[in-house]
Each structure stands twice: as C-alpha cells, then as structure tokens.
Amino acid sequence: MSDSNKILEELTQSDYKYGFVTNIENDSAPKGLSEDTVRFISAKKNEPEWLLEWRLKAFRHWLTMETPTWANVTFPAIDYQDIIYYSAPKQKISLSSLDEIDPELRATFEKLGISLDEQKRLSGVAVDAVIDSVSITTTFKGKLSELGIIFCSMSEAVHEHPELVKKHLGSVVPITDNYFTALNSAVFSDGSFCYIPKGVRCPMELSTYFRINAANTGQFERTLLIADEGSYVSYLEGCTAPMRDENQLHAAVVELIAMEKAEIKYSTVQNWYPGDKNGKGGIYNFVTKRAICAGDHAKISWTQVETGSSITWKYPSVILKGDYSIGEFYSVAVTNNMQQADTGTKMIHIGKNSRSRIVSKGISAGKSQNSYRGLVKVMPRAENARNFSQCDSLLMGDQCGAHTFPYIEVGNPSAIVEHEATTSKIGEDQVFYCNQRGIDTEKAVALIVNGYCKEVLNQLPMEFAVEAQKLLAISLEGSVG
Amino acid sequence: MTTDHLSLFIMLSIKNLQARVEEKEILKGINLEVKAGEVHAIMGPNGSGKSTLASILAGRETYEVTGGSITFEGKDLLELSPEDRAREGVFLAFQYPVEIPGVSTINFLKTAVNAIREYRGEEAMDAVSFLKMMKEKTKVVEIDETLLKRSLNEGFSGGEKKRNEIFQMAMLEPKLAVLDETDSGLDIDALKIVANGVNKLRSKNNAVIVVTHYQRLLDYIVPDYVHVLYNGRIVKSGTKELALELEAKGYDWIKNENTAV
Ligand SMILES: Nc1ncnc2c1ncn2[C@@H]1O[C@H](COP(=O)(O)OP(=O)(O)OP(=O)(O)O)[C@@H](O)[C@H]1O
Ligand SMILES: [Mg+2]
Numbered sequence: 001m002s003d004s005n006k007i008l009e010e011l012t013q014s015d016y017k018y019g020f021v022t023n024i025e026n027d028s029a030p031k032g033l034s035e036d037t038v039r040f041i042s043a044k045k046n047e048p049e050w051l052l053e054w055r056l057k058a059f060r061h062w063l064t065m066e067t068p069t070w071a072n073v074t075f076p077a078i079d080y081q082d083i084i085y086y087s088a089p090k091q092k093i094s095l096s097s098l099d100e101i102d103p104e105l106r107a108t109f110e111k112l113g114i115s116l117d118e119q120k121r122l123s124g125v126a127v128d129a130v131i132d133s134v135s136i137t138t139t140f141k142g143k144l145s146e147l148g149i150i151f152c153s154m155s156e157a158v159h160e161h162p163e164l165v166k167k168h169l170g171s172v173v174p175i176t177d178n179y180f181t182a183l184n185s186a187v188f189s190d191g192s193f194c195y196i197p198k199g200v201r202c203p204m205e206l207s208t209y210f211r212i213n214a215a216n217t218g219q220f221e222r223t224l225l226i227a228d229e230g231s232y233v234s235y236l237e238g239c240t241a242p243m244r245d246e247n248q249l250h251a252a253v254v255e256l257i258a259m260e261k262a263e264i265k266y267s268t269v270q271n272w273y274p275g276d277k278n279g280k281g282g283i284y285n286f287v288t289k290r291a292i293c294a295g296d297h298a299k300i301s302w303t304q305v306e307t308g309s310s311i312t313w314k315y316p317s318v319i320l321k322g323d324y325s326i327g328e329f330y331s332v333a334v335t336n337n338m339q340q341a342d343t344g345t346k347m348i349h350i351g352k353n354s355r356s357r358i359v360s361k362g363i364s365a366g367k368s369q370n371s372y373r374g375l376v377k378v379m380p381r382a383e384n385a386r387n388f389s390q391c392d393s394l395l396m397g398d399q400c401g402a403h404t405f406p407y408i409e410v411g412n413p414s415a416i417v418e419h420e421a422t423t424s425k426i427g428e429d430q431v432f433y434c435n436q437r438g439i440d441t442e443k444a445v446a447l448i449v450n451g452y453c454k455e456v457l458n459q460l461p462m463e464f465a466v467e468a469q470k471l472l473a474i475s476l477e478g479s480v481g
Numbered sequence: 482m483t484t485d486h487l488s489l490f491i492m493l494s495i496k497n498l499q500a501r502v503e504e505k506e507i508l509k510g511i512n513l514e515v516k517a518g519e520v521h522a523i524m525g526p527n528g529s530g531k532s533t534l535a536s537i538l539a540g541r542e543t544y545e546v547t548g549g550s551i552t553f554e555g556k557d558l559l560e561l562s563p564e565d566r567a568r569e570g571v572f573l574a575f576q577y578p579v580e581i582p583g584v585s586t587i588n589f590l591k592t593a594v595n596a597i598r599e600y601r602g603e604e605a606m607d608a609v610s611f612l613k614m615m616k617e618k619t620k621v622v623e624i625d626e627t628l629l630k631r632s633l634n635e636g637f638s639g640g641e642k643k644r645n646e647i648f649q650m651a652m653l654e655p656k657l658a659v660l661d662e663t664d665s666g667l668d669i670d671a672l673k674i675v676a677n678g679v680n681k682l683r684s685k686n687n688a689v690i691v692v693t694h695y696q697r698l699l700d701y702i703v704p705d706y707v708h709v710l711y712n713g714r715i716v717k718s719g720t721k722e723l724a725l726e727l728e729a730k731g732y733d734w735i736k737n738e739n740t741a742v
Contacts, residue, residue, distance in 0.1 A: 433579040435563035436539050436572075437593035437653065438600065447592055451583025451632070 032081045035059060038186050041086045045155050048162065058175040058185030065179045071342040072371040072403055073311050075284065083249060085187045085220070144202075150195040151206055154222050157193035164195055168226055172255040172290045172319070180251040180286045180313075184220045188253070191221035196231040196262075205461050207236040223254040227262035229295065234265040236464055248273075250309075251286045260295025260322065265303070267460050269468050272308035274475070277366070279338030282310025289316035293325030293351070301328040302345065303459040305468040307475040310339055315373065317346035320354035320382075327356040330456040332468075334475050335368030335400070344374035344405075349385035349415070358389040361453050364400035365476055371403040378415040385415040393423045394452055396445075396476070446473035491552075492517045492688050493538075493657055498549035500537055507533045509713035510549065515657070518685040522699055522724060523692045525710035526732045531692045532576055534710070535661045539573040540566050553657065567593075568600035570656030574646035574663045576692075578634045586629040586645060587615065590652050597653065618651040622678040639666035647678045658682065659690045664698040676701030696728040709735055 030037075038059050042052040067078070144151050150161060157165050175185040192208045208223070227233050237254075250272065258264050266289075275282025285308075291300040302316040318327030329345035347356035356376065364370040370393065378385045393402035406419050426448050434444035450457065450469050457465050493515040500508040507530045515521055523531055537544050538551065540563030551558040558566060581589065595605045606614075619626055624644050634642050643663050650658050660679070664672055679689060679702050691702055699707070699721055707724045709717040709732075716735055717723065727735075 427579070429579050430581055432539075432541055432563060433575065433581070434589075434593075436567050436575075437589070437649065438564050438567035438597040439593055440562075440564045440596065443592060443596065447584055447589070448581055451581055454583035 031084050033083065033085060033187070037085050041187055041189065044086060045158070047158060050166065051158060054170070054175070055186050055188075058182050059187075061176050062179070062182035062186055065182055068179055071313050071373070072369065072405075073313060073340040073342050075311055075340075078249060078284070080183075086189055144204075147200050147203070148197040149200060149202055150193065152193055154188070154191040154193045154224065157224075161193070161195070164226065165193065165224070168224055168255070168257060169222075170255075172257060172292050173253050173288050178288060181253050181288045184222065184251050184253045184288070188220045188222040191223045191252070192225075193223070194225045194233065194235065196227045196233045198228045199230045200228075201231065202233040205234050205236050207238070219248070219250045219252070221252045223252070224257075225255070225264060225266070226257045227259060227264050229259045230261045231259075232263045234461060235267070236461065237266070237268045238271070238464075238467075248282075249284045249286070252288070254287070254289040254316075256289075256291035256300060258291065258293050258295070258298035258300050258325075261297045262295065263299040263301075264291065265301045265459075266291070266316075267464055268302075268304040268306075269460075269464060269471065270304065270306045270308050270312070271471055271475075273310075274308050274337065274339050275310035277337040279310065282339075283308065285309035285312045285314065287312075287314045289314065290319070290346075291317065291327070292319040293322045293327065293354070295325075296322040296351065297324045298322045299326040299328075301330070301459065303328075303330040303456060304332070304343075305453075305456070305460070305471065306331070306333040306341060306343060307471045309341075312339075312341040312343050314343045315345055317348065318356065319348045319350065320356060320385075321350045322354070323351040324353045324355075325351050326354070329356075329358045329360070329374075330459045331360045332363070332453045332456045332472070333361070333370060333372075334363045334472060335365070335370045336475055337366040337368060339366075339368040341369070342371040342373055344372045346375040347377070347387060349376075349378040349382040349387070352381070352383040353385070354382055355386045356388075358387070358391070359455050360389075360391045361456055362391070362393045362402055363396070363449060363452070363472075363476070364393070364402050365396035367399045369401045369403070371405060373405040373407075375407040375409070376417055376419075377407075377409045378412050378417065380411040382412050383414050385412060385417075387415075387417045389417075389419045391419070391421045392452070393421075394449070395423065395425050442473075442477060445476055449473075449476060490516055492554055493558075494550075494552040496550045496552075498534075498537070498551060499547045500533060500544045501547055502533070502544050506547075507544070507713055508537070511710075511713075511715055513708065513715065515688045515690065517656075517688055518683075519706070520683065520689045520691065520702060520704045522702075522704040522707045522721075523690060523710055523715075524694065524707060524724065524727060526736075529710045530713045531710050532661055535573055535576075535659045535690075535692060538566075538571060538659055539563060564596070565600070567653075567655075568597045572650050572653055572655030572658045574643075574650060574658065574660040576661040576665075578637075578642040578646055580635045580637075581633040582635050584633050585631060586633050586648070589633050590615070590649060593649075593653060615652065618648060621651050621681055622648045623674050624648045640668060640671050643667055644671060644675060647675050651678055651682065654682070656686065657688050657690070659692070661692045662694065663691070664693050664695060672698065673701060696724040699724050711735055 035056060038055050042055055173181050175182055194206060196202055225235060256264050256266060272283035272285055293300055300318050304316065306312055316329060320327050327347050333341045333343050335341045344360060345358055358374060360372050362370040362372055372391045374389060376387045376389065389406065391404050395402055402423060404421050408417055410417055426445060430448055431441055431444045434447060435441065449472055457468055460468055491514055495511050495513040498508055498511040511534060525531055533544060537546060546559060553571065591611055598605060622644055628641060634645065637645065643666055646663060663675060667675060676698065704721055707719055707721055708715045
C-alpha cells in the first residue's frame with residue numbers, strides 16, 4: 001500500500017457526529033410483520049376504514065413480491081420479522097405549545113441543531129419533526145393556515161383533510177410500484193402532509209426533520225405534497241440517525257404533485273448513520289420519491305445532498321405530464337468507507353415542450369461504491385422535449401468505485417437528449433497548491449469538493465447550503481486521493 | 482535580543498542541498514543565502530533544476546531531499562509541512578498555476594488568509610475587512626475583479642494566471658516570495674504591472690527569489706544577486722550584470738567552463 005493510501009485509511013475514520021441515543025420511553029408494536037401488525041398500526045392511529053383497507057391491500061400485494069436485485073448494491077437478506085414497525089414516544093401528542101414537549105425530546109432537537117424555539121423565532125422555517133414514527137409537533141401552523149396552507153403530519157391530515165389524502169395518496173407512487181412502496185404503504189407510520197392552495201406563494205421554507213431513534217425500528221414515512229395551480233413551495237427534508245450496530249431499514253415514500261403553473265422545490269440533506277468504517281451498522285435507505293407535473297407549465301426541482309446511510313437506493317423522479325413542464329434533479333452523493341449508493345433519477349417526458357435537467361455529482365472515497373442510475377424517457381407525444389444530463393464522478397483513493405448507468409429511451413424524433421459524463425480525481429497538485437497557500441489537506445479537500453458540487457449546492461436554500469457544505473467536509477474527513 | 486544576530490539577518494540559508502526524484506539526481510549540492518530585503522534572481526537552462534528547488538522550498542513531497550539543509554528564519558524548513566511553511570511566510574508563485582473548478586479566487590484566498598491567521602493565533606478576518614483588503618490589492622496588481630469571482634485559474638489565459646499568482650502574493654504578504662517564471666507568458670504591459678506589484682512588496686523585511694529566463698524582467702525587478710543554476714548546482718553568482726552577460730552570450734560559455742572542470 002502506498003503512503004498516501006495509508007494516510008487515507010488512517011484518516012477516513014471520522015466519527016458520525018449525530019450518533020447519540022435519546023432515552024424516551026417508546027410505545028411500540030411487537031416485532032414482526034403480519035396483517036395484525038398492519039391492523040395494530042392503523043388502530044393506534046385511529047384510522048378510518050378505507051385507509052386500513054388500503055394498507056391491507058398493499059400488504060397482501062407485498063407478500064407476492066420479491067426484493068429487487070437490479071441495483072448495484074449488496075447486502076444480506078433483510079429479516080422483515082425482526083423489525084419493529086411502529087414506535088411512538090410515550091406521550092400524548094396533541095400539544096398546544098412547544099413547552100409541553102418531553103424535555104429529552106427537546107434536547108434531541110437541540111443536538112440536531114434544530115431547536116424548535118430558535119426555528120420559530122429566527123429562521124422563518126416551519127418544522128415538522130418526525131422522531132421514529134410520530135410527528136411530534138408542527139410549528140408555524142397558525143401563520144400558515146392564515147394563507148390556507150396546510151402543513152401537518154400525515155396522521156393528522158388523514159383525520160382533518162381526508163378528501164385530499166384519499167384523492168392523492170398513492171396517485172403518483174402506486175402501492176404496487178415496487179417492493180418497498182408496497183411495504184411502506186402497508187406499514188407507514190407518519191410523515192408530512194402539505195397543501196398549498198391556488199395562487200399562494202408559501203412565504204417560508206417548509207421543513208421536516210427525520211430521525212430514527214429506537215433500536216430495531218424501521219422508519220416508513222409517507223410524505224405527500226400538493227401545490228395547487230399557480231402556487232409555489234420550497235420544502236426541506238433533513239435526516240439523521242443514532243449510531244447502532246444493527247442495520248436499520250428506512251423505506252419512505254414521497255409524492256409531489258404540481259398543478260398548472262405551480263412550482264415545487266424539494267431539497268434533501270440526508271445524513272443517516274452510514275455505519276462504521278468496517279461497514280457495521282448503518283441505515284438502509286430505500287426510498288421512492290416521485291413527482292408529477294400534472295398541469296402545463298408546472299415545475300419541479302429535486303435537490304439532494306446524500307452523505308449518509310450504509311446503502312442508499314433512491315431515484316427521485318419527475319413525470320412531465322403537462323406541456324411546457326420542467327423537471328430538475330440536482331444531486332450530490334458522497335460515499336465513504338463501506339457505503340454503497342445507487343441513486344439517480346427518472347425524467348418521463350409526456351407533455352409537449354417539456355424540459356428536464358439532470359446534474360449529478362458522485363464522490364466516492366474509502367472502499368465505497370457509488371452509482372448513478374438515470375432514465376430519460378421521451379414518450380411519443382412529447383413533441384420537442386429536451387433533456388440535458390451531466391453526470392460527474394470524483395474518486396478519492398483507488399479502492400472505491402464509481403459507476404454510471406444512463407438509460408435513454410426516445411419515442412419522438414423531435415426530442416433532443418444530451419448526456420455528458422466525466423470521471424476525475426482530486427489532484428495531488430490541487431491539494432499541494434492549497435497547502436502552499438497555508439490551507440491544510442483536510443480543508444483543501446473540503447474546498448475542492450465543495451467547488452466540485454457548487455452547481456448543486458447553489459440550488460439549496462442558504463442555511464441548508466451551509467449545513468450541506470459542513471456535512472460534505474465531515475463525511476470526507478481525511479479522504480485524500 | 483540574545484539570539485544570534487546573524488541568523489536573524491539571514492532569512493534563508495540553503496546548505497549543500499541535494500535532491501532527487503524517482504532515482505534521478507536533480508539537485509547536486511545547492512548553496513544559497515538570502516537576507517531580508519534582498520532580491521535574488523536564479524537563471525539557468527531548461528531542466529537545470531530551478532523549479533525543483535522552488536518546489537522543495539515549498540515542501541512538495543515528490544522530491545526527495547537526500548542531503549543538506551534549509552534554514553528559514555532560524556527554523557529547519559525541511560521539518561515543516563507545506564502548509565506550515567506557507568503560514569511561516571514562504572510563498573511560491575507557481576510556474577504552472579493549478580485550476581480548482583467551482584472555487585473562486587476570493588473564496589480560496591479567504592480560506593487561505595484565515596488559515597494563516599489562525600496559525601498565528603489571530604482572529605478570522607470578517608467578510609467586510611477581507612473585501613476591503615482585496616479592493617486595495619486589486620489596485621496594486623491591476624487585476625480585474627470579475628476574474629477573482631471566477632473559478633480559480635479555470636479558463637484563465639496564461640497571463641491572467643500569472644497575474645493572479647502575484648495578486649495572491651500581495652494578499653498573503655509573505656516574508657519570502659519565490660516567483661517561478663512569473664514573467665513567462667506576460668505581455669509587456671502585464672510584465673511591468675507584475676514587476677511593479679513585486680516592487681511594492683519589497684521591503685527591508687521581505688525577500689524575493691525570482692526564477693526567470695529573461696533579463697528583461699530584471700530591468701523592472703532589479704536583483705541584488707544573480708545566480709546561474711546548471712545541472713543541479715549554482716555554478717556562477719554575480720550582480721545584475723551577470724544577467725546581461727548571459728543574455729549576450731547564452732549558456733554555452735558556462736557549460737563549457739563546467740565541463741572543463
Ligand atoms: N516528477 C518528476 N519526475 C521525473 N523527472 C522530473 C520530475 N520533476 C522534474 N524532473 C526532472 O528534473 C529536471 C529539472 O526539472 P525542473 O523543472 O526543476 O527544471 P527547470 O530548471 O525549472 O526547467 P525550466 O526552465 O524548463 O522550467 C528535469 O530534467 C526534469 O525533467
Ligand atoms: Mg521550471
């Protein structure tokens with residue numbers, strides 16, 4: 001092994017900075033998955049009959065399916081009977097003020113850097129915090145409701161806005177879509193719901209913070225976001241998890257719907273526990289995210305910074321149904337140590353003159369594997385559809401892998417689809433140049449990587465961009481190639 | 482002060498420096514002393530080892546020092562990491578400046594300035610003071626501010642890269658600046674501006690080593706000493722007249738002298 005590789009090995013042992021466990025009593029379902037589990041969850045949440053039936057249908061379908069194996073990731077078979085599917089902090093959760101929240105839980109938020117008070121006072125970000133399975137509180141609700149904006153937990157939406165939920169739940173991601181969406185539909189615990197009425201520009205960033213706390217729980221959130229005609233919303237999602245030796249499953253479903261002339265910006269900073277440097281523990285992040293530009297001139301942008309999880313399997317997609325609709329996907333995926341990521345997007349052009357843009361930046365360090373997988377599909381009626389894809393890979397060290405799987409299907413001759421791809425390494429000469437200006441190697445790598453990801457980071461709202469930059473630096477500590 | 486006056490006075494002392502890269506001996510015993518306030522020019526044919534010497538001063542690891550010593554302000558320079566050398570005040574203007582996509586010169590220099598300040602136990606510079614300092618220095622080297630907002634060196638013309646190096650030097654205010662062929666690729670006007678920038682930095686506390694092939698630069702940056710590096714050794718030293726002589730005669734007479742020995 002060369003010297004620089006040894007240094008690399010030594011240094012890539014940066015500890016996960018969010019690995020604390022909160023001691024809160026949990027109200028949990030027994031381990032295992034059966035129709036009874038599904039009924040237990042539904043009953044706990046006091047759900048209407050139609051939703052229980054929906055869940056059961058999903059569960060029965062799931063039983064007929066098999067774990068997908070096409071992704072470029074490897075992991076031992078998951079024992080679905082060894083997972084707790086529902087875990088709620090033992091506390092009555094209909095709170096009128098933040099002060100009523102369990103102090104331990106409050107402390108957790110503080111450690112996560114999202115003090116709810118602070119959020120409320122300073123940042124103008126409305127936060128819906130999800131710990132394990134239940135949405136604890138939603139700030140800013142009052143202010144938003146004045147505008148007719150609904151922003152609440154999914155459980156609440158089921159009771160308060162059943163017509164909206166019933167109409168849209170599963171409309172973008174059908175329960176039968178894939179193995180994990182069927183599973184999610186059967187056992188989803190909570191998540192966020194958001195509705196922006198016609199012509200309303202949501203005046204603040206809406207934000208959800210997910211955190212997996214209890215041992216052996218899978219987190220199955222369900223997010224549904226509807227932007228009615230001519231409305232605008234920017235939505236932020238952040239994720240962390242405590243350190244645990246076992247792998248934890250996270251199988252979320254996110255559905256976005258943008259009506260005519262509506263715009264949704266959905267940003268994610270995903271920092272689930274990635275496992276230790278030997279690949280022990282960590283989150284399996286098997287997420288289905290899909291959006292539809294349902295009306296003409298609708299626009300949807302996915303931006304993601306993925307630094308965590310032991311395995312990431314995720315393809316935020318846009319169905320460009322409306323004419324002149326726009327879909328965007330901006331992604332930074334970092335893998336270090338033994339992490340595996342298979343991520344990318346799907347852009348399905350149906351509407352005429354629909355446009356899509358894909359910018360993917362993969363960074364691999366340690367012994368990790370990082371794959372971009374993307375589909376651009378132009379349907380026959382999508383006259384003049386345009387796509388531009390840029391997929392770049394950055395390698396740090398020589399034990400990691402970067403892979404690109406672009407799939408292009410063009411069914412209309414007027415379409416223009418462009419794909420560019422590059423693979424590069426952080427040059428020793430770049431690092432030395434920084435060193436010569438007084439910048440140490442750690443900082444130099446962070447600087448170079450941030451520069452490399454700039455186009456994506458620029459898409460994030462300011463406070464999030466700063467956090468993302470720090471996360472990039474932390475997750476790549478010492479990975480000098 | 483009780484410490485040896487001489488060692489304070491002599492900023493840089495290179496003694497019998499030998500170095501190689503991949504088994505190839507490049508420097509074969511360099512001796513050089515630079516005092517604060519002096520300007521030294523190093524000339525010599527292609528491949529003689531000038532950039533190698535500059536890189537070793539800056540701490541590039543590809544070169545293996547096999548013998549000799551370098552003392553900078555009383556410290557063993559070879560013991561210091563490249564970043565600590567920079568923080569101690571050694572600056573190298575690269576012969577081939579490196580591109581860093583997505584990182585603007587401004588952002589790059591802000592990181593550099595604050596890293597150096599931290600090393601010295603000073604507080605980080607706030608954005609306002611930093612921009613003010615930058616404004617002042619852009620005037621010194623007459624560099625276009627829009628250039629500083631672009632990705633560092635990416636798509637810069639040859640001359641822009643060199644000018645940017647001098648701008649960085651002005652911002653970092655080093656004690657010892659080593660300019661490796663900063664004049665090559667510059668048009669006449671740019672040459673004067675760069676030289677002017679260097680001259681403004683000159684003070685009794687600073688020293689400059691300029692590596693160049695052309696006596697023309699030395700009309701603007703007037704050196705106290707001129708050295709000829711040939712085949713890994715300094716074979717001739719003199720004053721600025723030596724540069725004129727080289728210009729007139731080429732290197733052959735030196736080569737001949739040396740093969741004769
Ligand atoms: N990394 C390297 N690997 C192999 N040989 C090298 C390396 N670096 C330098 N050399 C060799 O060392 C010798 C001295 O190179 P150096 O760049 O120091 O010359 P120079 O005096 O700066 O030349 P020029 O005037 O052309 O810039 C050359 O023969 C060069 O090929
Ligand atoms: Mg050279």
